[in-house]
Amino acid sequence: QVQLVQSGAEVKKPGASVKVSCKASGYTFTNYYMHWVRQAPGQGLEWMGIINPSGGSTSYAQKFQGRVTMTRDTSTSTIYMELSSLRSEDTAVYYCARVRDRSAYTPFDYWGQGTLVSVSS
Amino acid sequence: DIQMTQSPSSLSASVGDRVTIACRASQSISRYLNWYQQKPGKAPKLLIYAASSLQSGVPSRFSGSGSGTDFTLTISSLQPEDFATYYCQQSSSTPITFGQGTRLEIK
Numbered sequence: 460q461v462q463l464v465q466s467g468a469e470v471k472k473p474g475a476s477v478k479v480s481c482k483a484s485g486y487t488f489t490n491y492y493m494h495w496v497r498q499a500p501g502q503g504l505e506w507m508g509i510i511n512p513s514g515g516s517t518s519y520a521q522k523f524q525g526r527v528t529m530t531r532d533t534s535t536s537t538i539y540m541e542l543s544s545l546r547s548e549d550t551a552v553y554y555c556a557r558v559r560d561r562s563a564y565t566p567f568d569y570w571g572q573g574t575l576v577s578v579s580s
Numbered sequence: 581d582i583q584m585t586q587s588p589s590s591l592s593a594s595v596g597d598r599v600t601i602a603c604r605a606s607q608s609i610s611r612y613l614n615w616y617q618q619k620p621g622k623a624p625k626l627l628i629y630a631a632s633s634l635q636s637g638v639p640s641r642f643s644g645s646g647s648g649t650d651f652t653l654t655i656s657s658l659q660p661e662d663f664a665t666y667y668c669q670q671s672s673s674t675p676i677t678f679g680q681g682t683r684l685e686i687k
Binding site: 503504506 | 614629671672675676677681
């Protein structure tokens with residue numbers, strides 16, 4: 460069965476960076492695009508960007524351009540999201556999500572369990 | 581960016597009620613509209629994709645309709661496990677955007 464397992468909660472100081480991982484299993488990793496979505500406490504869902512696990516190409520939301528880097532490791536079927544220059548407003552649960560079909564922008568049918576990133580001095 | 585606006589933002593209903601949630605896009609998105617359910621502390625769950633297609637394993641009491649800019653999610657007979665927050669999402673163009681959510685509460 461498809462599973463996306465994310466790394467554990469992180470506490471960071473303003474200005475630091477955080478790197479969240481998402482390990483995929485139960486399907487062919489390189490066949491499905493993956494997205495990152497975040498959710499601030501009590502707020503809605505915010506799309507951050509997409510990575511193609513096959514070639515590693517990425518596309519980021521304008522809001523995060525210059526601060527976010529998405530990478531993948533095909534040997535471990537894992538994707539990563541690194542966010543730099545953290546500020547308090549980046550406190551959120553970060554989710555990875557897999558697309559339903561083999562094209563980039565189809566719905567997200569599997570999600571990781573979420574990783575809470577807390578930014579506080 | 582395409583703005584997605586849901587209404588209402590919150591809704592109180594009883595078990596057995598028929599409930600409809602609306603989602604409006606700021607420009608036409610054809611049928612690139614998906615609905616998710618989220619319960620507290622959990623990841624969102626895909627319910628409906630391409631405006632009206634039921635995701636595998638989702639009960640048939642959930643249905644979606646619409647095209648262009650106006651869409652609806654209907655739950656035909658509310659069950660206790662349906663009390664949650666619902667989000668629409670457009671996947672027509674980047675950045676992908678979500679509605680602000682509709683919180684469905686027990687009356």
